[in-house]
Amino acid sequence: MPDFRHCATALFVVLLTSSSAVASSELARSKNCVACHHAERKMIGPAFKAVAERYGKDETAIKTLSERVVKGGGGHWGQTPMPPQPGVSPEEAETLVKWILAQ
Numbered sequence: 191m192p193d194f195r196h197c198a199t200a201l202f203v204v205l206l207t208s209s210s211a212v213a214s215s216e217l218a219r220s221k222n223c224v225a226c227h228h229a230e231r232k233m234i235g236p237a238f239k240a241v242a243e244r245y246g247k248d249e250t251a252i253k254t255l256s257e258r259v260v261k262g263g264g265g266h267w268g269q270t271p272m273p274p275q276p277g278v279s280p281e282e283a284e285t286l287v288k289w290i291l292a293q
């Protein structure tokens with residue numbers, strides 16, 4: 191009996207990667223990030239493109255920014271602080287930050 195488990199895993203990874211951009215923008219909408227952030231325009235918070243330009247794909251930035259998304263932050267972009275997002279798990283925050291930095 192051949193073992194198909196690895197094939198299933200590989201297929202799953204492919205599916206996950208191809209749909210992750212869409213999934214992340216859905217997540218940003220469902221977590222209400224879009225109430226204060228727009229991809230290209232500054233609103234209450236900075237444009238996600240501006241965040242991506244500032245931090246690039248720096249691995250340490252992913253960690254710092256994920257923490258700031260959950261705990262809130264301020265003084266990095268202006269006078270308005272970002273409130274903590276208790277409804278966002280650290281994993282979700284990381285997914286969102288990776289997606290933001292890829293814009």
Ligand code: HEC
Nearest residue numbers: 221223226234235263264265266267268270271272275286
């Ligand atoms: C109530 C408005 C508001 C909401 C909701 C909000 N943000 Fe923000 N966000 C801000 C503001 C304001 C800043 C700028 C804070 C600063 O100057 O340091 C910011 C900054 C950021 C930054 C950059 C942080 C830094 O230190 O440079 C990221 C990344 C970010 N937000 C992601 C998110 C994500 C992801 C969500 C949804 C889970 C979200 N924000 C929801 C207002 C908001």
